[in-house]
Amino acid sequence: MDQTVAVITPAWKAEATIVTTVQSVLAQTWPHWELWLIADDGADYEAFLAQAGISDPRIRFLPSGGTGRGASNTRNVALDQITAPFAAILDADDRLKPRKLERAVAALADHAIVTTALDVMTDTFTHLRYVGDGPDRVLTPGAHKWVSLSMDSMLVWDRRRADGRYDPTMSNMTDLEFLAQLYRTAPASFHLGTPLHDYIKRASSMSNGSNVAAGMIASKTEILRRLQTGHYGLPAEDVEGLAAFLTISLAAEARYEAALAAHPGLLFEDHLQPMLAASSPLPPGERSARSAG
Known part of the structure; x- marks a missing residue:
């Protein structure tokens, strides 16, 4: 095969x-x-x-x-x-870390979508933090973002069971929008909690300039609108979970400029994570196992 x-x-x-x-x-x-x-x-x-x-x-x-x-x-x-x-x-x-594809293909035997934790780094490959690290687990669309709180194109998927196309009309968040398309025909994804992907965080994305912030806010607002109008055909509980994440993320966007001024170099993920933890609909054992590393 x-x-x-x-x-x-x-x-x-x-x-x-x-x-x-x-x-x-x-x-x-x-x-x-x-x-x-x-x-x-x-x-x-x-x-x-x-x-x-x-x-x-x-x-x-x-x-x-x-x-x-x-x-x-x-x-x-x-x-x-x-x-x-x-x-x-x-x-x-x-x-990609050396075993990413091997681990993903093994998981694709039982799941249409596989996501992996990230090793977030500077452009000189200096480690900043992990995202989504912890135990391997099955995640519903409504739970995924509460575990893997940023960067969603680090996935591997079975095109015969879930497929889509990236939306060129959106300036940001196209990775999450694409994942929502895949969830139309795949009721859940499998998340590998080992960091298997080196994600390079550019200085422009860490500084959150006005154009970046505006694009993020507009794109998150549009995905939220699509969710709430049934665009992806997701079950109500998944719409609720993903919409709750986006609502908190939008609130974090509004506060990030001031937080960054107070703490230069603050990653958006480190700014967002405490806000999510305070409102997470997941049981404690299902939340991300470790915070910033």
């Missing part, structure tokens, strides 16, 4: 990071993968990687069909073409 994972990587001016990202795929203990590297900047990444000594027939190179079309459109280019049964998202500055 085919168990190939198509790893989808959009690339925009990624020359400074793409070698490390690709090396993390080459280092996977699961050998049955395809890396779909889609250039959104007109760059010849095949030649660039070859200069770094990287050439592998499992790497596919595609153009996005334009320049600066954005990550959503670029990911969709690959999603429209891949034939592998499983898919995973990997940004061009992130890294």
